[in-house]
Amino acid sequence: xxxxxxxxxxxxxxxxxxxxxxxxxxxxxxxxxxxxxxxxxxxxxxxxxxxxxxxxxxxxxxxxxxxxxxxxxxxxxxxxxxxxxxxxxxxxxxxxxxxxxxxxxxxxxxxxxxxxxxxxxxxxxxxxxxxxxxxxxxxxxxxxxxxxxxxxxxxxxxxxxxxxxxxxxxxxxxxxxxxxxxxxxxxxxxxxxxxxxxxxxxxxxxxxxxxxxxxxxxxxxxxxxxxxxxxxxxxxxxxxxxxxxxxxxxxxxxxxxxxxxxxxxxxxxxxxxxxxxxxxxxxxxxxxxxxxxxxxxxxxxxxxxxxxxxxxxxxxxxxxxxxxxxxxxxxxxxxxxxxxxxxxxxxxxxxxxxxxxxxxxxxxxxxxxxx
Amino acid sequence: xxxxxxxxxxxxxxxxxxxxxxxxxxxxxxxxxxxxxxxxxxxxxxxxxxxxxxxxxxxxxxxxxxxxxxxxxxxxxxxxxxxxxxxxxxxxxxxxxxxxxxxxxxxxxxxxxxxxxxxxxxxxxxxxxxxxxxxxxxxxxxxxxxxxxxxxxxxxxxxxxxxxxxxxxxxxxxxxxxxxxxxxxxxxxxxxxxxxxxxxxxxxxxxxxxxxxxxxxxxxxxxxxxxxxxxxxxxxxxxxxxxxxxxxxxxxxxxxxxxxxxxxxxxxxxxxxxxxxxxxxxxxxxxxxxxxxxxxxxxxxxxxxxxxxxxxxxxxxxxxxxxxxxxxxxxxx
Ligand code: SF4
Ligand code: SF4
Numbered sequence: 060x061x062x063x064x065x066x067x068x069x070x071x072x073x074x075x076x077x078x079x080x081x082x083x084x085x086x087x088x089x090x091x092x093x094x095x096x097x098x099x100x101x102x103x104x105x106x107x108x109x110x111x112x113x114x115x116x117x118x119x120x121x122x123x124x125x126x127x128x129x130x131x132x133x134x135x136x137x138x139x140x141x142x143x144x145x146x147x148x149x150x151x152x153x154x155x156x157x158x159x160x161x162x163x164x165x166x167x168x169x170x171x172x173x174x175x176x177x178x179x180x181x182x183x184x185x186x187x188x189x190x191x192x193x194x195x196x197x198x199x200x201x202x203x204x205x206x207x208x209x210x211x212x213x214x215x216x217x218x219x220x221x222x223x224x225x226x227x228x229x230x231x232x233x234x235x236x237x238x239x240x241x242x243x244x245x246x247x248x249x250x251x252x253x254x255x256x257x258x259x260x261x262x263x264x265x266x267x268x269x270x271x272x273x274x275x276x277x278x279x280x281x282x283x284x285x286x287x288x289x290x291x292x293x294x295x296x297x298x299x300x301x302x303x304x305x306x307x308x309x310x311x312x313x314x315x316x317x318x319x320x321x322x323x324x325x326x327x328x329x330x331x332x333x334x335x336x337x338x339x340x341x342x343x344x345x346x347x348x349x350x351x352x353x354x355x356x357x358x359x360x361x362x363x364x365x366x367x368x369x370x371x372x373x374x375x376x377x378x379x380x381x382x383x384x385x386x387x388x389x390x391x392x393x394x395x396x397x398x399x400x401x402x403x404x405x406x407x408x409x410x411x412x413x414x415x416x417x418x419x420x421x422x423x424x425x426x427x428x429x430x
Numbered sequence: 431x432x433x434x435x436x437x438x439x440x441x442x443x444x445x446x447x448x449x450x451x452x453x454x455x456x457x458x459x460x461x462x463x464x465x466x467x468x469x470x471x472x473x474x475x476x477x478x479x480x481x482x483x484x485x486x487x488x489x490x491x492x493x494x495x496x497x498x499x500x501x502x503x504x505x506x507x508x509x510x511x512x513x514x515x516x517x518x519x520x521x522x523x524x525x526x527x528x529x530x531x532x533x534x535x536x537x538x539x540x541x542x543x544x545x546x547x548x549x550x551x552x553x554x555x556x557x558x559x560x561x562x563x564x565x566x567x568x569x570x571x572x573x574x575x576x577x578x579x580x581x582x583x584x585x586x587x588x589x590x591x592x593x594x595x596x597x598x599x600x601x602x603x604x605x606x607x608x609x610x611x612x613x614x615x616x617x618x619x620x621x622x623x624x625x626x627x628x629x630x631x632x633x634x635x636x637x638x639x640x641x642x643x644x645x646x647x648x649x650x651x652x653x654x655x656x657x658x659x660x661x662x663x664x665x666x667x668x669x670x671x672x673x674x675x676x677x678x679x680x681x682x683x684x685x686x687x688x689x690x691x692x693x694x695x696x697x698x699x700x701x702x703x704x705x706x707x708x709x710x711x712x713x714x715x716x717x718x719x720x721x722x723x724x725x726x727x728x729x730x731x732x733x734x735x736x737x738x739x740x741x742x743x744x745x746x747x748x749x750x751x752x753x754x755x756x757x758x759x760x761x762x763x
Contacts, residue, residue, distance in 0.1 A: 142718070331526055
């Protein structure tokens with residue numbers, strides 16, 4: 060079985076581990092580029108949201124590379140995402156490709172489980188257990204390395220040093236074959252990041268919360284690698300979503316995540332009273348929390364026509380005002396221009412610097428007057 | 431008497447008879463916004479984000495147009511409409527509508543929110559809280575609720591007979607839908623070769639004659655009878671949708687079921703899907719209909735995308751071309 064799946068940030072690392080430990084050969088398309096997006100957009104319905112097009116592009120490239128099985132989660136979410144796999148696979152079949160589908164939904168876990176009957180080594184249940192352990196360990200390792208890089212980047216002396224160490228660390232984790240190797244590569248990766256040289260700064264970096272639709276936040280090809288761009292401009296970023304959270308949330312195995320989700324829902328209710336099926340609760344509560352933590356600003360990323368985030372977008376100005384925190388909304392589609400986005404980022408950074416200055420050094424939102 | 435403004439948009443087309451009867455039964459006077467016009471649409475667009483679907487922009491325009499005409503604006507929050515064991519809901523924007531209105535529109539009279547969430551809350555409970563807001567005693571609320579359900583049932587049976595919402599409202603409400611009736615004549619008998627073309631799309635698009643550029647009567651003038659999806663009974667929709675993997679959006683399920691029904695009906699000459707620009711659910715369902723539902727032997731299927739920029743000429747050309755195509759393929763047979 061030559062299996063492939065679409066990219067979302069660094070999720071390919073734990074997902075590859077899961078599948079290869081089940082005996083499948085993983086066909087990993089190159090990280091999405093504008094070519095991927097163009098390819099996907101060519102075959103996708105015109106009005107569908109951008110992540111659909113990127114995923115479809117990933118699938119097309121994987122099929123070119125010889126994948127014979129495509130995997131996708133499906134049906135678990137209220138939004139369009141729940142139908143992605145079903146529609147994408149049909150589009151690809153109509154375009155003449157033949158392949159096997161693995162649509163991982165809540166209803167049909169059994170058949171997904173059994174798909175690997177012929178590929179897994181020895182006992183199928185034991186193989187799943189082993190695969191899952193490596194998967195989880197890798198997801199946590201990726202998360203830890205990303206965090207370290209995020210903290211380091213705004214302070215680095217040589218531009219790009221952090222990103223290089225990050226890449227090296229991640230590829231070590233990706234190559235690790237078992238949990239022991241994951242642990243070693245994690246330790247080495249963290250060590251390499253810690254030894255990236257830093258500069259003394261007169262004042263602490265600007266602190267920015269990044270939130271919005273999950274692909275827009277986590278997939279650098281969609282957001283023009285915003286985390287790196289900001290970091291290298293001396294801004295510390297704090298995404299409220301992560302690959303780890305995305306992977307672990309449906310499994311309900313991490314109590315911290317489950318509780319945080321509940322808290323986020325509660326904080327959102329006064330603004331959006333019902334569940335919309337996207338990340339709206341993380342967007343709303345993330346903005347409020349950013350203000351509470353005294354962050355300098357919030358960047359809200361979402362794909363063109365994204366339903367839940369569009370609703371958030373109409374609600375955010377009220378929170379901006381009530382909590383006195385600036386929010387930059389960035390709407391992304393396949394025509395968004397990198398220069399347009401970076402000009403807006405620069406202006407936003409200026410605005411945050413200005414605010415900090417006029418507030419007299421580092422302040423918390425509570426000290427600021429609203430507005 | 432408190433004047434309650436009801437925007438002529440979105441769920442108005444489905445539930446207005448119930449809402450009106452209910453509100454009047456509670457002693458309110460109901461004011462409906464005028465049918466969509468250019469100024470109203472432009473106002474809506476101006477207060478809305480670019481990439482929001484045109485029906486929500488229309489809703490904003492209608493709500494704003496009621497600003498000085500009502501003491502309160504009625505805004506529905508339609509969350510779930512199907513009882514039953516599976517998880518179904520409407521579109522995020524219908525669920526979040528009051529939140530969006532609150533966030534985007536300033537200077538509106540107070541909002542009267544009405545929740546329809548039959549999976550989690552009885553309609554009766556929603557009516558009760560509406561009555562409490564209006565300061566109406568529970569007993570008269572109860573009567574109002576009962577008669578509103580009655581009127582709504584009559585309305586729905588008129589729709590099942592094939593009437594368009596406006597015509598059906600005139601039948602069941604004492605003073606109609608509160609506007610000059612722009613009801614399309616649906617008599618195609620003058621034409622020597624009448625066609626039947628089914629329209630599959632949200633009622634708030636198809637029946638807003640400004641945004642759809644009079645689609646049903648336009649077809650009519652071309653000698654094609656517009657067959658509306660509201661005349662397909664629920665039982666048929668259920669049966670049809672059971673043939674496909676599940677859809678959780680109730681209204682999209684209707685589109686799927688109706689399309690599947692029409693595409694298999696020998697007396698239907700063509701099916702026109704009417705979708706709104708930037709409509710999230712439609713972008714998925716249109717694809718599912720075109721790829722999973724359409725068969726080689728199905729009658730022609732086309733998609734008409736409507737937005738605030740679609741000109742009359744654009745729609746006219748598309749519709750004429752479609753009718754022409756059907757006629758030609760019929761003559762060949
Ligand atoms: S959350 Fe936004 S981007 Fe994701 S599926 Fe829904 S509409 Fe598309
Ligand atoms: S179903 Fe489509 S047209 Fe209707 S409110 Fe939702 S996004 Fe808008």
